Amino acid sequence: MIAKKSIKCLAILAIVFSSLNVFAGGGGNSEKGGQINTPEDIKGYIKHHLADSHDFSLYSYTNEAGERKHVGFPLPVIVWTSKGLKTFMSSKFHHNDDGHVVVDAGDVKLAKIHSKIYELNEGVEHVAFDDHHHATNAHKVLDFSITKSVFGMLVAGLLMFLGFGSLAKGYKKGAIPTGVGRVLEPLVLYVRDEIARPNIGEKKYKRFMPYLLTVFFFIWILNLLGLTPIGFNVTGQIAVTICLALFTAVIYLTSGSKDFWAHTLWMPGVPVVLRPILAVIELVGFVLIKPFSLLVRLFANITAGHFVVMSLIALMIVLKKDFGPVASTGMSFVLATFIMVIEVLVAFLQAFIFTMLSALFIGMAVEEHEHDHAH
Amino acid sequence: MDQLLNDFSPGLFFMQVIILIVLLVLLGKFAWKPILKSLDEREEGIQSALDQAEAAKKEMQNLQADNDRLLKEARAERDAMMKEAREIKDKIIADAKDEAKEEASKMIENAKATIKQEQQAAIAELKKKVADLSIGIAETVVKKELASQDEQLKLVEGMLEDVTLN
Numbered sequence: 001m002i003a004k005k006s007i008k009c010l011a012i013l014a015i016v017f018s019s020l021n022v023f024a025g026g027g028g029n030s031e032k033g034g035q036i037n038t039p040e041d042i043k044g045y046i047k048h049h050l051a052d053s054h055d056f057s058l059y060s061y062t063n064e065a066g067e068r069k070h071v072g073f074p075l076p077v078i079v080w081t082s083k084g085l086k087t088f089m090s091s092k093f094h095h096n097d098d099g100h101v102v103v104d105a106g107d108v109k110l111a112k113i114h115s116k117i118y119e120l121n122e123g124v125e126h127v128a129f130d131d132h133h134h135a136t137n138a139h140k141v142l143d144f145s146i147t148k149s150v151f152g153m154l155v156a157g158l159l160m161f162l163g164f165g166s167l168a169k170g171y172k173k174g175a176i177p178t179g180v181g182r183v184l185e186p187l188v189l190y191v192r193d194e195i196a197r198p199n200i201g202e203k204k205y206k207r208f209m210p211y212l213l214t215v216f217f218f219i220w221i222l223n224l225l226g227l228t229p230i231g232f233n234v235t236g237q238i239a240v241t242i243c244l245a246l247f248t249a250v251i252y253l254t255s256g257s258k259d260f261w262a263h264t265l266w267m268p269g270v271p272v273v274l275r276p277i278l279a280v281i282e283l284v285g286f287v288l289i290k291p292f293s294l295l296v297r298l299f300a301n302i303t304a305g306h307f308v309v310m311s312l313i314a315l316m317i318v319l320k321k322d323f324g325p326v327a328s329t330g331m332s333f334v335l336a337t338f339i340m341v342i343e344v345l346v347a348f349l350q351a352f353i354f355t356m357l358s359a360l361f362i363g364m365a366v367e368e369h370e371h372d373h374a375h
Numbered sequence: 376m377d378q379l380l381n382d383f384s385p386g387l388f389f390m391q392v393i394i395l396i397v398l399l400v401l402l403g404k405f406a407w408k409p410i411l412k413s414l415d416e417r418e419e420g421i422q423s424a425l426d427q428a429e430a431a432k433k434e435m436q437n438l439q440a441d442n443d444r445l446l447k448e449a450r451a452e453r454d455a456m457m458k459e460a461r462e463i464k465d466k467i468i469a470d471a472k473d474e475a476k477e478e479a480s481k482m483i484e485n486a487k488a489t490i491k492q493e494q495q496a497a498i499a500e501l502k503k504k505v506a507d508l509s510i511g512i513a514e515t516v517v518k519k520e521l522a523s524q525d526e527q528l529k530l531v532e533g534m535l536e537d538v539t540l541n
Contacts, residue, residue: 052387079386116384143386150390157398164406171413175420188410209411210403218398238379239388247395 042314048097049310050233050303051115053148054090058230070095075151080142081108081119090145099127099135110141117143149240152232156221160214164188191216191355199359204366208359211251215244216355223302223347227309227340235350236303238295245295248358253286256365263369290361294354301350305343312336508538 036045057072074091086105093101099113102120109120111127118138120127128136146154167181167188177185196205196212222234234240262268264282266275312335319328516531 051382052384142389143384144390145386146390147387149387150394153391153394157394160398160402161406164402164410168406168409168413171409175413175417185410185414189414192411192414206411210399210407213407214395214399214402218395237384237387238382239384240391242383243388243391243395 037317039318042311042317046307046310046314048115049231050236050306052233052237053115054093054112054117054145055095056148056151057095060095068095075146075148077117078144078146079105079110079117079119080144081105081110082141083107086110099129099138102126111135111138113138115147117141117145148232149234149237152222152225152234153218153240156218156225156234159221160217164217187217188213195352195355195359199356199363200366201363205359207255208251208362211247212355212359215247215358216351219244219298219354220348220351223351224344226302226306227343227347233302233306235298236306238299241295241299244298244354245291248294248361249287249291251358252362252365255362257368259369260365260367286361286365290357294357298350298354301346305339305346309336309339309343312339512538 036042054077055070055072055074057070059072060068060070062068074089076087077090077092078085078087080086083106086108088103088105092103093112097112097114099111099118101111102125103110109124111118111120113127113135117140118127118135119141120138124137127138130136163180163184166179167177167184170177170179170181191213192205192209195216196209200208219235222232222240225232226234226236256264264286265279267278267282270278312332315332315335316329319331322328323331512531512534515534
């Protein structure tokens with residue numbers, strides 16, 4: 001029953017992806033026919049991939065007529081401009097990413113530069129740039145678009161909802177799960193028994209299980225989605241990791257026990273002179289350093305992983321001149337496959353570490369010292 | 376750092392916050408809560424089943440011990456009864472033997488007494504017969520002596536021949 005359902009879901013996903021519309025555009029690379037041959041191009045391409053994007057493009061090619069064709073689908077752009085909320089599809093930008101295409105959204109003009117949407121100043125028709133390629137007559141707007149990352153998060157959320165929803169439903173029929181649940185249940189047990197219980201403690205772990213489970217699977221699924229050729233880089237977006245780390249910080253700071261605050265702000269057992277200094281150090285540690293370490297670790301690992309994989313794939317192009325097409329392709333294939341395998345491990349590891357550290361910090365905050373007088 | 380700050384998108388952050396909260400609420404309600412509850416229930420079920428099995432095992436052991444004890448007791452009782460029966464039997468036999476012996480000796484005694492009595496009676500009778508005979512002989516002898524001495528002797532001899540000591 002559940003297996004049938006999941007097949008249905010997969011079928012729907014397949015239909016969605018196969019009905020991708022091909023939409024043409026005069027992209028930034030059009031002057032070279034979109035080809036990427038030089039190390040500079042590769043660098044730009046990787047940078048472009050690591051950044052968020054406003055449309056979902058799978059690949060692009062140049063047809064016989066010399067036109068650049070992009071395969072994928074546009075995503076909705078939702079921006080808060082000085083004239084209020086504006087929404088339109090990202091196809092209006094025609095894959096332009098350097099501000100040359102100006103979209104007229106009623107009373108404001110918008111341009112996209114390096115995956116960021118800029119609002120042109122009043123009365124300006126084109127974006128002007130200074131020497132560092134910074135726009136001089138436009139400013140960024142608040143961008144609530146369903147970008148590729150947001151889309152990825154929605155996909156991950158949907159997958160989680162379907163998978164764990166079916167697992168939850170499966171328990172109504174019997175204590176032993178069937179279908180997808182058989183795979184998911186050990187993972188849930190793993191998070192509970194290896195992450196939550198030992199770090200938070202038997203008494204209090206239950207309250208934090210929903211958060212830890214959600215974060216663990218959310219990060220893991222997004223990390224894995226990032227390794228597919230669809231090319232999400234959600235957990236490599238600093239905004240995403242900041243948000244996740246902030247959630248953890250808010251949770252452990254709001255659930256801190258009396259003991260935790262007593263130990264943080266007025267550490268017993270040390271000379272009174274040192275106590276304020278310790279309080280500052282502890283506070284900075286809990287409010288800034290620990291969340292920062294969380295967000296940077298996830299962000300840096302995933303970004304670096306994507307960077308390395310793409311660089312190794314790019315070896316194929318870079319080394320073609322020196323080693324010939326076969327050797328360079330073989331080399332890049334072997335190396336990229338090797339790194340890809342490691343990245344699969346890293347995808348799990350980073351989800352595990354983030355959840356683990358979240359649980360550890362929560363555990364520190366909710367801990368109650370039974371031997372108070374000993375300090 | 377500048378690059379990082381430039382990359383940070385407040386809009387994406389906002390969307391992520393919303394998505395995460397929605398996910399937390401929805402998954403918490405429809406997935407995590409029932410899943411964790413079922414897991415806990417299942418584990419408790421398994422634990423209680425194990426406990427029950429352990430208790431049943433203990434009960435069985437107790438029963439077994441009881442059985443063994445009962446069996447032992449029954450065996451001991453049987454042995455005691457058999458011993459008692461044997462003793463009774465031996466005693467009965469011994470008693471019977473004693474009684475028989477006593478009876479026999481009494482009978483023998485009686486017999487002996489009777490024999491003695493008879494013997495004495497016989498002797499007395501014999502004595503009397505001998506006396507009578509002697510008197511008769513003496514009578515006859517005395518009578519014959521009166522005729523001749525030879526006659527007398529013949530008579531005595533003849534009479535003695537007749538007399539047989541019975």
